[in-house]
Amino acid sequence: MKLRVSAQREAAIPMGDYNGAEYIGINEVPSPRANNSNKVSLLPLIFLIFYEVSGGPFGVEDTVQAAGPLFALLGFLIFPLIWSVPEALITAEMGTMFPENGGYVVWVSSALGPYWGFQQGWMKWLSGVIDNALYPVMFLDYLKSAIPALGGGLPRILAVLALTMVLTYMNYRGLTIVGWVAVSLGILSMLPFVVMGLISIPKIRPERWLVADVHSIDWNLYLNTLFWNLNYWDSISTLAGEVRNPKKTLPKALFYAVLLVVLSYLFPLLIGTGAVPLERELWTDGYFSDVAKILGGVWLRCWVQGAAAVSNMGMFVAEMSSDSFQLLGMAERGMLPEFFAKRSRHGTPVLGILFSASGVLLLSWLSFQEIVAAENFLYCFGMILEFIAFVWLRIKYPYAPRPFKIPGGIIGAVLLCIPPAILIGVVLAFSTIKIMIVSLGAVAIGLVLQPCIKLIERKRWLKFSTSSDLPDITAHGPLIR
Numbered sequence: 001m002k003l004r005v006s007a008q009r010e011a012a013i014p015m016g017d018y019n020g021a022e023y024i025g026i027n028e029v030p031s032p033r034a035n036n037s038n039k040v041s042l043l044p045l046i047f048l049i050f051y052e053v054s055g056g057p058f059g060v061e062d063t064v065q066a067a068g069p070l071f072a073l074l075g076f077l078i079f080p081l082i083w084s085v086p087e088a089l090i091t092a093e094m095g096t097m098f099p100e101n102g103g104y105v106v107w108v109s110s111a112l113g114p115y116w117g118f119q120q121g122w123m124k125w126l127s128g129v130i131d132n133a134l135y136p137v138m139f140l141d142y143l144k145s146a147i148p149a150l151g152g153g154l155p156r157i158l159a160v161l162a163l164t165m166v167l168t169y170m171n172y173r174g175l176t177i178v179g180w181v182a183v184s185l186g187i188l189s190m191l192p193f194v195v196m197g198l199i200s201i202p203k204i205r206p207e208r209w210l211v212a213d214v215h216s217i218d219w220n221l222y223l224n225t226l227f228w229n230l231n232y233w234d235s236i237s238t239l240a241g242e243v244r245n246p247k248k249t250l251p252k253a254l255f256y257a258v259l260l261v262v263l264s265y266l267f268p269l270l271i272g273t274g275a276v277p278l279e280r281e282l283w284t285d286g287y288f289s290d291v292a293k294i295l296g297g298v299w300l301r302c303w304v305q306g307a308a309a310v311s312n313m314g315m316f317v318a319e320m321s322s323d324s325f326q327l328l329g330m331a332e333r334g335m336l337p338e339f340f341a342k343r344s345r346h347g348t349p350v351l352g353i354l355f356s357a358s359g360v361l362l363l364s365w366l367s368f369q370e371i372v373a374a375e376n377f378l379y380c381f382g383m384i385l386e387f388i389a390f391v392w393l394r395i396k397y398p399y400a401p402r403p404f405k406i407p408g409g410i411i412g413a414v415l416l417c418i419p420p421a422i423l424i425g426v427v428l429a430f431s432t433i434k435i436m437i438v439s440l441g442a443v444a445i446g447l448v449l450q451p452c453i454k455l456i457e458r459k460r461w462l463k464f465s466t467s468s469d470l471p472d473i474t475a476h477g478p479l480i481r
Contacts, residue, residue: 044179051318101329103237129359247403324352
């Protein structure tokens, strides 16, 4: 938000004070980013969030292997209440308060200063790139049963390169195209599970859903898989500057996306665990295609494999959009060199896309479980900064205009953050020593990288600039212009 003041009064007014000036929304500032007709509307935004977070049930199979059917189902019922709903609510409030491409980087910078804002950007970008490295891996894991050559070696390497290049080009062509591609891919990826559900009705045995063995739960695998499948709600905030009327569209899209994501997990899990005899050791990445073959035959298996392929395409393009526009938003805030803010003729951040694609290629050799654990660790650190920023802005600037505001005041904000904060502690506690060392090393790089970038700026070795169309969050506190 900003204060509209007369030309004769240039001094900033502290947040919360009122002197007759008129509050207007950031989204009313003429955007340097894109024409309104090219911005993302509600339906594509819902599916972009869907693919940022989920993309369908592909990847949830490990929860059954780790904990059995009952805990897998309970996890996808309870975990959203502890984690997904609070994160989505915070994203709705903060994303409408700061509707620009910096997203959570701007939130943390506004509350804690640019140094910690940069750390937030570094950890979230890195975790996003690590996350994106999963999707070529998952894509090929679903296809290797039909095309065994994709299981390893040179054919797999070439397939990863080709897939990354094609999907990177889609991101280059523009966010509007990506949004409607996400809608199409979302429908295609869920259709076979609707058919599978109809076929499975005579074979469903509800008692299979109640199978549990507390003593044989792999808590590390269980929690990491749940966490990975139900986080990244805040990623859409880095695209807020590209959304049509974000103060209304973003909260609605987050609400519908939460419902869509939870249903997309529970429905296939109910089918797979209820209609097929349980063999926990078989429930791993790609097992839904085997369930489809058992229930409907080879044709349904091929359909599920195709759905998994298009789902991974959707997750890749959505995540890369978020990661690349985050770098653009940081450059517009002067946190990165100006060339990161350059756009193609399609309005997309060229260098941000190239940097994100390079990270994906470098990390795609890791295993599924290693990638999930590493990105979860980094993501947890970023979320801790977000929770602190959310509560601190409520304390420091309680009267700042918030188009969408979570009720309950400061106490409500604190209480909202307690359950997910406890969950973060549990996830970090179950991390392996290897993942902990690698992730803390990545965090340490960020702590050193920001002063190095500031040195480059002071020496004028590269050009830095802050967009004049954005509200000032450094000199006089957040939201003031």
